[in-house]
Amino acid sequence: MxxxxxxxxARDGRYRSLSEYNKTGGYxxxxxxxxxxxxxxxxxxxxxxxxRGRGGAGFPTGSKWSFxxxxxxxxxxxxxxxxxxxxxxxxxxxxxxxxxxPHGLVEGMILAGYAVQAEIGFIFLRGEYHLSAQYLTNAxxxxxxxxxxxxxxxxxxFRFDLHLHASAGRYICGEETALLNALEGKRAIPxxxxxxxxxxxxxxxxxxxxxxETLYNLPHIVNHGSTWYHRLSRSKDGGTKLYGMxxxxxxxxxxxxxxxxxxxxxxxxxxxxxxDGFGFRGLLPGGxxxxxxxxxxxxxxxxxxxxxxxVGRLGTGTMxxxxxxxxxxxxxxxxxxFFARESCGWCTPCREGLPWVARILQLFEEGRxxxxxxxxxxxxxxxxxxxxxxxxxxxxxxxxxxxxxKYFRDDFVRHIRLGQCPWNVTLKRQKxxx
Amino acid sequence: MLSDIExxxxxxxxxxxxxxxxxxxxxxxxxxxxxxxxxDESLLDIAQFLDMTREDVDGVATFYNLIxxxxxxxxxxxxxxxxxxxxMGYERVRQQLTSRYGVDMGQTTNDGxxxxxxxxxxxxxxxxxxxxxxxxxxxxxTPDKIECIVEKYK
Numbered sequence: 301m302x303x304x305x306x307x308x309x310a311r312d313g314r315y316r317s318l319s320e321y322n323k324t325g326g327y328x329x330x331x332x333x334x335x336x337x338x339x340x341x342x343x344x345x346x347x348x349x350x351x352r353g354r355g356g357a358g359f360p361t362g363s364k365w366s367f368x369x370x371x372x373x374x375x376x377x378x379x380x381x382x383x384x385x386x387x388x389x390x391x392x393x394x395x396x397x398x399x400x401x402p403h404g405l406v407e408g409m410i411l412a413g414y415a416v417q418a419e420i421g422f423i424f425l426r427g428e429y430h431l432s433a434q435y436l437t438n439a440x441x442x443x444x445x446x447x448x449x450x451x452x453x454x455x456x457x458f459r460f461d462l463h464l465h466a467s468a469g470r471y472i473c474g475e476e477t478a479l480l481n482a483l484e485g486k487r488a489i490p491x492x493x494x495x496x497x498x499x500x501x502x503x504x505x506x507x508x509x510x511x512x513e514t515l516y517n518l519p520h521i522v523n524h525g526s527t528w529y530h531r532l533s534r535s536k537d538g539g540t541k542l543y544g545m546x547x548x549x550x551x552x553x554x555x556x557x558x559x560x561x562x563x564x565x566x567x568x569x570x571x572x573x574x575x576d577g578f579g580f581r582g583l584l585p586g587g588x589x590x591x592x593x594x595x596x597x598x599x600x601x602x603x604x605x606x607x608x609x610x611v612g613r614l615g616t617g618t619m620x621x622x623x624x625x626x627x628x629x630x631x632x633x634x635x636x637x638f639f640a641r642e643s644c645g646w647c648t649p650c651r652e653g654l655p656w657v658a659r660i661l662q663l664f665e666e667g668r669x670x671x672x673x674x675x676x677x678x679x680x681x682x683x684x685x686x687x688x689x690x691x692x693x694x695x696x697x698x699x700x701x702x703x704x705x706k707y708f709r710d711d712f713v714r715h716i717r718l719g720q721c722p723w724n725v726t727l728k729r730q731k732x733x734x
Numbered sequence: 735m736l737s738d739i740e741x742x743x744x745x746x747x748x749x750x751x752x753x754x755x756x757x758x759x760x761x762x763x764x765x766x767x768x769x770x771x772x773x774d775e776s777l778l779d780i781a782q783f784l785d786m787t788r789e790d791v792d793g794v795a796t797f798y799n800l801i802x803x804x805x806x807x808x809x810x811x812x813x814x815x816x817x818x819x820x821x822m823g824y825e826r827v828r829q830q831l832t833s834r835y836g837v838d839m840g841q842t843t844n845d846g847x848x849x850x851x852x853x854x855x856x857x858x859x860x861x862x863x864x865x866x867x868x869x870x871x872x873x874x875x876t877p878d879k880i881e882c883i884v885e886k887y888k
Contacts, residue, residue, distance in 0.1 A: 389816035389855040422750075427763070427800045428812070428856055430869040463750040468759050468798035471854050485751075485758035487797040503752055546818040546859035553860050588817055588855075618859070620817050634820045642854060644797075 302532055303540060304520040305513070306556040309400035315435050318442040321403040327448060329411060329522040334455025337522070339370070342415040346518065348526035350538035355383055355474075355511030356586060356615045358537075358604035367498035368416040368506050378418035379507040380409055381483065382515055384425040384432070385467055385474045388587035389638060390620035393542035393554050394512035398425075398432040401516075402439035406462060408515030410448065411522060413460045416508055421462040424479055427469055436464050471642035475691050476509040478644065489646045490691035513542055534560030535603035543602065544618030545571040548578040548626070554618065560601035563593060566619065579624035582707060586615020588635045589696025591703035592622070612703065627723035628708040629715055632701055633661040639697035647690035653680055654697055664712060667720035674712055678705060736779050740768055744783060754784045758794045762801050771802040799853070807842040807849040809887040812866040816855035819863035823876070827863055830877035835884070848884065 308324040310316040321327070347362025368378065382405060386394040398405060409421045423440075425433055440462055443449045452459045470488055472478045477491035480502050501507025517539055521529050529538040537559060543566055544554035550572035557570075563583065567573065574580055582592045585602060591612030593600070600606050602614055622631055640654035657680050663669040681702035684694040705712065714722045736744070747760035761780045766772055772795050774788075781788045795801050811831075815824055832838050835848060842849040858864035861873025865883070872883050 386857050387854050390818050390859050391855070392857040392859050395857045426857075428853065428866060430871075465750075465760075466763065467800075468763055469800035469854075470798055482759065483756070485756040485760075485794065487794055503756075544860070546862060547821050552818075552862075584817075620821075620859070623821075626821055631817065631821070634815075634817050638816055638854065 301558070303556040304524075304532070305397065305404070305516050305540060305542065306400070309397070311400060313399070313431075315438055316401055316403065318403060318439070318446060321401070325523070326403055327407055327519075329407060329519040330448065330453060332522055333414060333453060333458070336455075339415050339417055342411065342522060345526055346415065346521055349521045349529040350526070350533075350536065351514065351517055351521060351529070352537050352604050353511055354513035354517075354541070354616070356388065356589075358614065361510070361514060364498070364508060364510075365412075365416050367496060368418075368508060369499065370417060375505050377420050378416060378505055379502045380413045380416070380418045380421040381476075381479065381502065381507060381509045382409055382421070382423045382512055383474060383476065383479060383509050384423050384429070384512045385479060386429070386512070387426055387471045387474055388589065388616050388618075389635070390546055390584065391544070391587050391616045391618040392546075393544055393616065393618055395429060395432060396542070396554050397512060397516055398429070399435060402432070402435040403443070404516045404519065405436065405512060406439050406443050406448070408518040409462060410453075410460050411518040412508065412510060412515060414453075414456075414458050416506075417458070418506070418508065419460060421460060422483060422502075423462070423464045424473070424483060425464060425466055426473075427467045433464065433466055440464060470644070471638075472644040472691075472693060475693065478691070479509060480507065487644070489644050492690075532558055533603075534558045535601055535605060537604055541602070541617050543570075545583075545621060546618070547583075547621035548575040548623040549573070549621050550575050560603040560606065562599050563602055563619065564598040566602070567598065567621070571621075574621075574623060577625075580621065581624050581626075581628065582622045584615075584620045584622075584700060585612065586617050586619065588620070588638060589693075589699055590615035591699040592707055594707050612699065625723070627665075627721055628704055628711050629661060629664045630721065630723070632704045633658065633665055635700050636661055636697060639693065643693060649684055650689045650691075650694040650697075653684045654694060656680065657684070657698075657701065664715045665721050667715060667718065669712075669716050671716060674705075674716070677701065677712075681705065736765075736783060737768070740765060740779075741783070744780075755786055755790075758784060758786070758791060759798065759801075762791075762795055762798075766801060771805050799851075805842070806851075807847050809847060809868055810849045810851060811884065812851050812853035812856070813839075814854075814856040814858070814862070814864045814866075815852045818855070818859035822862040824863045826877050827865070827875050827880050830880055831884075834881055847888070 351361045352358045473488045478488040482488040497507040541559045546552040582594045636658040640658045643650045645651045681698040684698045686695045744761045748757040781791045856864045864873045
């Protein structure tokens with residue numbers, strides 16, 4: 301099984317230097333530019349490869365690029381921004397790449413820059429990723445010394461500059477237009493769309509914002525071609541995917557596997573099943589803002605096209621497992637408290653609605669909720685959904701809520717009937733610590 | 735007043751941007767590194783240097799959770815309270831911290847040594863529960879281990 305993204309990754313926490321990266325074929329893709337591969341060739345190659353954005357939305361990369369104005373009379377400079385603001389709860393895949401192979405991101409960004417003829421790149425890195433910051437700083441500085449950045453690339457008329465921006469926190473910065481405001485030194489509040497960033501992004505210039513894992517795929521597509529890239533996958537979209545699993549599983553971790561690997565394989569073969577004494581009840585397939593999947597969905601290929609829209613979506617592919625000794629209501633309460641805290645406060649439904657949801661769920665946990673509260677939760681899961689808010693934060697926040705009300709409704713009702721959390725009762729009786 | 739070092743560092747950060755105000759967050763983080771937190775005076779220093787109003791800089795400073803508008807202890811312990819850490823025993827670690835050091839989220843110990851703050855998913859879910867002490871991340875934290883970790887930071 302091929303694992304192009306993680307095959308050479310450093311797993312012992314050391315810095316993987318430029319010379320080491322070069323030894324395993326690093327920066328080889330740039331030589332193909334000198335051989336005459338044009339920006340349009342790269343755009344076509346990536347479109348054919350079926351690469352879809354790995355940040356959660358799964359938007360086709362080639363299509364994203366196609367909206368960038370090209371030619372000599374377009375506004376300049378154009379920008380490429382790596383969204384390295386990995387803060388989706390349960391997601392830890394981009395960190396593994398940036399810590400283990402920082403030059404891969406630099407190479408991916410040069411290629412993306414070349415493809416849309418953007419001359420400046422920013423890596424927007426979350427402030428808490430100190431080791432990534434250190435290694436990326438080293439990598440960027442090595443690439444400058446080597447002439448890969450800041451100088452015209454041999455055989456082309458293309459020059460690319462790359463800067464690292466350490467962020468100061470807040471989940472909303474992962475929303476691409478909020479991220480652009482943060483880079484401009486403002487409050488990270490999402491912008492109205494359209495105009496989309498490709499037309500008017502950073503400082504009003506054409507800008508492409510891309511997830512870290514997406515960018516890591518580019519050198520391999522350029523080196524090996526789109527047919528090879530499709531073969532890596534078991535789905536109609538190309539490539540491998542970094543999947544992860546956390547919660548009460550025997551071996552939590554992150555693995556690069558063919559796109560379309562099933563959740564059952566991840567759970568049973570890679571995470572080695574549930575932790576001793578814990579049963580499986582459900583999982584969030586890709587972070588806190590995806591809907592629950594349960595036993596009946598375990599054999600679905602985990603990709604962008606096999607999960608029916610009415611069931612859910614893949615999201616980031618790093619899964620959080622709900623076990624039978626964890627209260628599903630408490631689980632959702634934790635998620636909604638997170639979303640309420642991280643709402644940027646710009647639009648009223650999200651700012652007021654999410655804390656309301658969290659307060660109701662708290663009533664359930666304390667055993668003070670009524671059947672009317674159940675109706676209220678259902679109402680919120682629709683009224684905070686798509687089309688009612690300024691950005692995708694609140695619609696994402698109600699995905700786990702809505703699906704929990706569907707699959708774990710009995711557990712909500714038991715909280716009302718017992719007047720307390722059933723898990724607290726059982727666990728106290730069994731003297732099990734939670 | 736900005737020190738020469740602070741001024742140089744902010745100017746260095748500004749090189750990457752087409753306008754001054756883009757450096758607001760960098761300036762806040764830099765000043766915080768030197769001064770521990772962002773006081774009203776620090777806000778004014780930045781505002782004057784970047785040709786902004788103090789209120790405008792404050793609007794930015796109060797938005798971001800890694801910028802402190804109140805003094806913090808010599809060490810800041812960020813506790814991840816997101817879902818994977820919650821499942822894996824965050825609550826017990828928090829209780830142990832509170833009972834051992836007498837402080838809860840957002841509070842600083844009387845000796846000014848330690849501030850405890852909540853933080854969104856630290857991205858170390860495979861070894862939850864995780865905490866970050868200053869810049870160092872620790873995983874698989876238990877109530878027993880937490881004191882050993884904190885005691886390394888005097």
